[in-house]
Amino acid sequence: MRIHHLNCGSLRKIPPLGEEPTPDAVNRELAAVCHCLLIETDSDGLVLVDTGLGTADLQDPDRSLGTDWVAYAQPVLDLEESALRQVVRLGYAPQDVRHIVLTHLHRDHTGGLPDFPHARVHVHPDEYRAVTDPEAPHHRHSLDRFMPAHRAHNPLLTPALVEERTEWFGFPGVARPQGLACDLLLVPLPGHSAGHAGVAVRDGDGRWLLHAGDAYMYHGELEHTPPLSHPILEPVQQGAQTDVAARAVARDRLRGLRRDHADEVTVFSAHDPWELARLVVPTG
């Protein structure tokens, strides 16, 4: 099994906080990213975790993503950053992506769905219910953020199955995507969206990666005491979140996970470019 860390959509530049700028990526201004994983599995073909911005978003962003979002997020609009183009550059066909696992159904995570219309799309059952059941909590809020351009092709949205007895490092309510044999779980991290979940995947060496989605947006929220949020990213969080208290609980659990299990689990979030820079293996 091989895991690639991909940036599927550069957004506006953001400065690091609290430290003097340095010339390397560790501490200088960088474009916010849409951090996705492309997993080459033995059992399930290619599995894409989150999809960033898709080719249609990059060609007609105002129509596909909405003018207000585009004005704030300032996407760079480089087609080569789409998951589709990156999959092809790695020597695969788009059809080789058989499964997509999403942390949640916000536009900067779902943009690539139309580029892989044949893939099964797995989400936590709470997120599935929020967009499919008019009686579900936050239904309107959730559907408003799941862009019509990203679901017009009727993606094969599939709720993962909650395993009541399964905990993951003490996190309850873990769900397993249907029909996936590899070691991959949806770990509830609610609060940012109704059924927001991290995606935990175990690599060939037995170590876990946890893609925490938008449960937090800046590494200072996990690494600094007290938690340090970013003034450019925090308004996005405030505007989207469905449950402030639940989000704080999820963040504190992640702080504990990082503190107690750093040798077994690497945690990262969707948009923090410094976290991506630590994880990307330079090529060429």
Ligand SMILES: [Zn+2]
């Ligand atoms: Zn989001």
